[in-house]
Amino acid sequence: MTPNPYSDLMLLSGTGNPELSRKIANEIDRSLVPIDITSFADGEYDVKIGASVRGHDVFLIQPTCQPVSENLIQLFITLDALRRASAARITAVIPYYGYQRKEKKTQPRDPISAKLMANIIELAGANRVIAVDLHAEAIQGFFDIPVDALTATKLLARHVLERHGHNVVVVSPDAGGAARARRLARVIDAPIAIVDKRRPRNDRIEVMHVVGDVEGANCVVIDDLISTGSTLVGAATALREKGALRVDVVATHGVLTPGALDRLDAAPIEEICITDTIPVQNDPGVVDGHSKLHILSIAPLLAEAIVRVHEGRSVSELFRS
Numbered sequence: 001m002t003p004n005p006y007s008d009l010m011l012l013s014g015t016g017n018p019e020l021s022r023k024i025a026n027e028i029d030r031s032l033v034p035i036d037i038t039s040f041a042d043g044e045y046d047v048k049i050g051a052s053v054r055g056h057d058v059f060l061i062q063p064t065c066q067p068v069s070e071n072l073i074q075l076f077i078t079l080d081a082l083r084r085a086s087a088a089r090i091t092a093v094i095p096y097y098g099y100q101r102k103e104k105k106t107q108p109r110d111p112i113s114a115k116l117m118a119n120i121i122e123l124a125g126a127n128r129v130i131a132v133d134l135h136a137e138a139i140q141g142f143f144d145i146p147v148d149a150l151t152a153t154k155l156l157a158r159h160v161l162e163r164h165g166h167n168v169v170v171v172s173p174d175a176g177g178a179a180r181a182r183r184l185a186r187v188i189d190a191p192i193a194i195v196d197k198r199r200p201r202n203d204r205i206e207v208m209h210v211v212g213d214v215e216g217a218n219c220v221v222i223d224d225l226i227s228t229g230s231t232l233v234g235a236a237t238a239l240r241e242k243g244a245l246r247v248d249v250v251a252t253h254g255v256l257t258p259g260a261l262d263r264l265d266a267a268p269i270e271e272i273c274i275t276d277t278i279p280v281q282n283d284p285g286v287v288d289g290h291s292k293l294h295i296l297s298i299a300p301l302l303a304e305a306i307v308r309v310h311e312g313r314s315v316s317e318l319f320r321s
Contacts, residue, residue: 007055007088009310014062014078016071017279020095020299021061027303037074045074047081058087059130059306064098064117065255065278072098072117076124083125091309092126095277095298096225096253100135103142118142130305132277132298133224133252148315150305152252152275153180155296157187159273160220160250169193169217169244171210173235177223184222184250193219195235215243225253226274229260233267240268253277254295265292 012033013021025032034050060082062075075092082090102113114135121129122145130148134140140147160168172181172194185192193212219239221232226249236247247269254274264272274280275298301318308315 007057009306010051010053010056010058010087011306012049012058012060012078012082014060014071014074016063016065016074017061017095017276019279020063020276020297020302023276023297023299024061024093024303024306027299028307035078037078045070045077047074047078049078049081049085052085053082054086055088057089057091057310058082059091059093059310061093061095061302063094063096063277065096065253068098072120076120079121079124079126089127090125091128091130091306092121093130093302093306094121095132095302096255097131097134097139100139103136103139114139115142128309130302130309132275132302135224148305148309148318150301150315150318151183152277152296152298152301153183153187155275155298155301156222156250156252156273157184159294159296160184160248161188163248163271164218164220166190167218169212169214169219171195171212171214171219171221171235171239173197173221173223173231180224181222184220193239195221195238197231197234210238210242214239216245219244219247221247221249223249223251225255226251226260226264226272227255228257229263229267232269232272233263236267236269246270248273250274252298254280256280261293 010033011025011030012035036048038046064071099113099117128146132150133152134149140149166189168190170181170185170190170192172178178194181192193210193214196209221235232249239247248271249269250273252275271294272292273294275296277298305315305318
């Protein structure tokens with residue numbers, strides 16, 4: 001183990017997911033450093049850190065989920081404050097990395113937003129990044145600082161095994177997610193299938209057919225995130241039409257735009273399992289009204305990664321599946 005060149009570990013939280021930050025702090029048995037994030041009358045943010053961070057190993061927890069742009073600005077400004085306060089090392093813990101779906105140009109004059117966010121995070125003062133289930137592995141290469149790209153695969157796999165044992169078929173909702181499905185299938189020792197779909201228009205997904213044998217099977221559709229839910233609804237419908245006994249959905253990030261939960265509730269899906277990288281709703285009653293939704297906490301995984309980074313130990317076994 002490499003000797004730790006840094007002083008005490010310090011945890012800070014933005015406003016992106018304070019409940020997750022508290023869970024991580026409890027796992028590590030550390031208190032969150034007081035931080036006051038306020039807004040001027042015109043909406044500009046101001047950040048005041050309530051303790052000295054000079055010479056410390058600081059971990060800032062801030063997912064860049066909805067409201068994405070506001071949470072990003074908070075992240076940038078807080079990183080800058082920490083850098084100017086002489087923190088020895090600053091690790092940006094970003095459970096959900098916003099703008100990650102634009103990791104390449106798909107047509108002329110497209111931005112590569114995921115790369116732009118990486119540039120600004122580094123410029124603002126981050127020395128390291130911890131993230132969970134990036135939309136594309138290439139995003140790690142957008143940074144010139146170390147990136148610990150964790151995955152919730154083992155966490156989701158344990159839930160699937162508790163629910164179904166090994167009697168499942170793991171399904172990718174599209175060809176692009178096949179590698180993700182293979183990782184889960186390898187952990188639980190299960191076969192895979194792929195839903196082939198075509199997009200006649202940008203606002204419509206038409207499921208064509210299922211590649212693989214799903215007749216009479218318990219199917220688990222895995223994705224990195226759930227946004228509108230349309231892809232998963234189409235996949236579940238196609239699987240049931242091909243004779244699947246039941247369909248579950250597992251995903252890391254519950255983006256869940258307005259109407260998504262209602263759409264998924266109405267679909268032939270038994271359960272939707274996500275993690276708490278993103279706060280699902282501020283009103284628990286809204287979530288409780290959707291009986292299919294099951295939320296697992298990513299806090300133990302992130303807490304372990306933070307401790308390992310601080311102590312100079314390997315993080316690789318946490319994201320190997």
